[in-house]
Amino acid sequence: MSEHALDSNGRLRHLITLEGLGRQHIEDLLDRACELRLAFADGACGPQLLRGRTIVNLFFEASTRTRSSFELAARRLGATVLNFEMSSSSTSKGETLEDTLATLEAMQADAFVVRHRENGTPERLARHAKRAAVLNAGDGNHAHPTQGLLDALTIRDRHPDFSRLKVTLCGDIRHSRVARSDLHVLGALGTGEIRLCGPAALMPPVDEFPGCRVFEDFDDALSGSDVLIMLRLQRERMAEALVSDEAEYFRRFGLTSERLRHAAPEALVMHPGPMNRGIEIAADVADGPQSVILEQVSNGIPVRMAALASLLGA
Known part of the structure; x- marks a missing residue:
């Protein structure tokens, strides 16, 4: 696991990969996902843990399930969500990803959800982030940590x-x-x-x-x-x-x-x-x-709620 994934208190700061994360951190995330799943069951308005926080979706690859799931998770927790359109952004004019992140971080973005075709891009941005959390929504063939967590939750339910x-x-x-x-x-x-x-x-x-x-x-x-x-x-x-x-x-x-x-x-x-x-x-x-394929889809929302809330200390 990246040395940048944990802060000085051992709290999860970024979620880049599950490799080396450790059983306790994983079980804590799964337990929290279960709590949030129950809190929002049957359309209930659960705790607005991310009210006043801003989540930016940086998707450099097409996505339906993952992007929608992250957006629903953030909005249900009360966050403001910005879906950053790469085709019309300054990255198409030659701006680096690091400069894009710094610009959005200066606008008080609290977390970045990043999907990219190249291995290592989310970790690269995590190293550059001053304050915001970075969540890997899939990079190359390297990692898709919230998918791994939702799969584990779906299995653990039974x-x-x-x-x-x-x-x-x-x-x-x-x-x-x-x-x-x-x-x-x-x-x-x-x-x-x-x-x-x-x-x-x-x-x-x-x-x-x-x-x-x-x-x-x-x-x-x-x-x-x-x-x-x-x-x-x-x-x-x-x-x-x-x-x-x-x-x-x-x-x-x-x-x-x-x-x-x-x-x-x-x-x-x-x-x-x-x-x-x-x-x-x-x-x-x-x-x-x-x-249980549709259960996997459903479990994606509480898992991503748990990841966002945990990284933002909510």
Whole structure:
């Protein structure tokens, strides 16, 4: 974890990655998310913890779920939200990101939610921030910490003891920032067994996640699994076409209702979205009784509330 992520009192100052964050910080964020989820349940007006604070969304990549979720989280807590339009900003005229951040910080912005195609950009801005908090909403294939947290919360709602779980991630792990944050949070929470599966060209280096079991056969990876996290093909991050035949990919690695029977009887089916139905997951599985995909979406709001409130000391 970045040395800049914690302040001198050990309080979380920025949220850049879950790697090295530690179990206690992660559980504190999940517990707070549960409290806020309850406080805002059924449309209730919960505590306005961020009234008078300003949150700036700096999204250099297109996003629907993450940007909307952060905006709803901030507004429900009473914050003012500025969605910064990159195409019409001074960055298009050559201004550096650091100067953009400094300008907005001078306008009393309290937190920046940053998504960028390049690894390391949120941490770079965190190093430059004088007062404001920086939250990573996804950078390259490096990290997506709030997605990792909401995935962990979705699992914990049904399985509080991670040590008893077998969790399988399947798909384009090599290019996935979600996979990395999921693997970091699953490791921190003491998951019993973590399995990785996908085409060899889409797997990370063997030494990147030494505690995981790697499978070439998806049916073997699924056997007895309690949680299945399906990942889409990240074609926008591939330097070359590593998967040429989508029908063949679905045959080998797509999650179908027949294939799901290899997993534990009530295995959870998860997907961070956006889904490519018929490529990594069949429609009837995505919409089926074991799917918690929409719960993941719902949990994103209290998780992001918890992250914003915790970083701003609210």
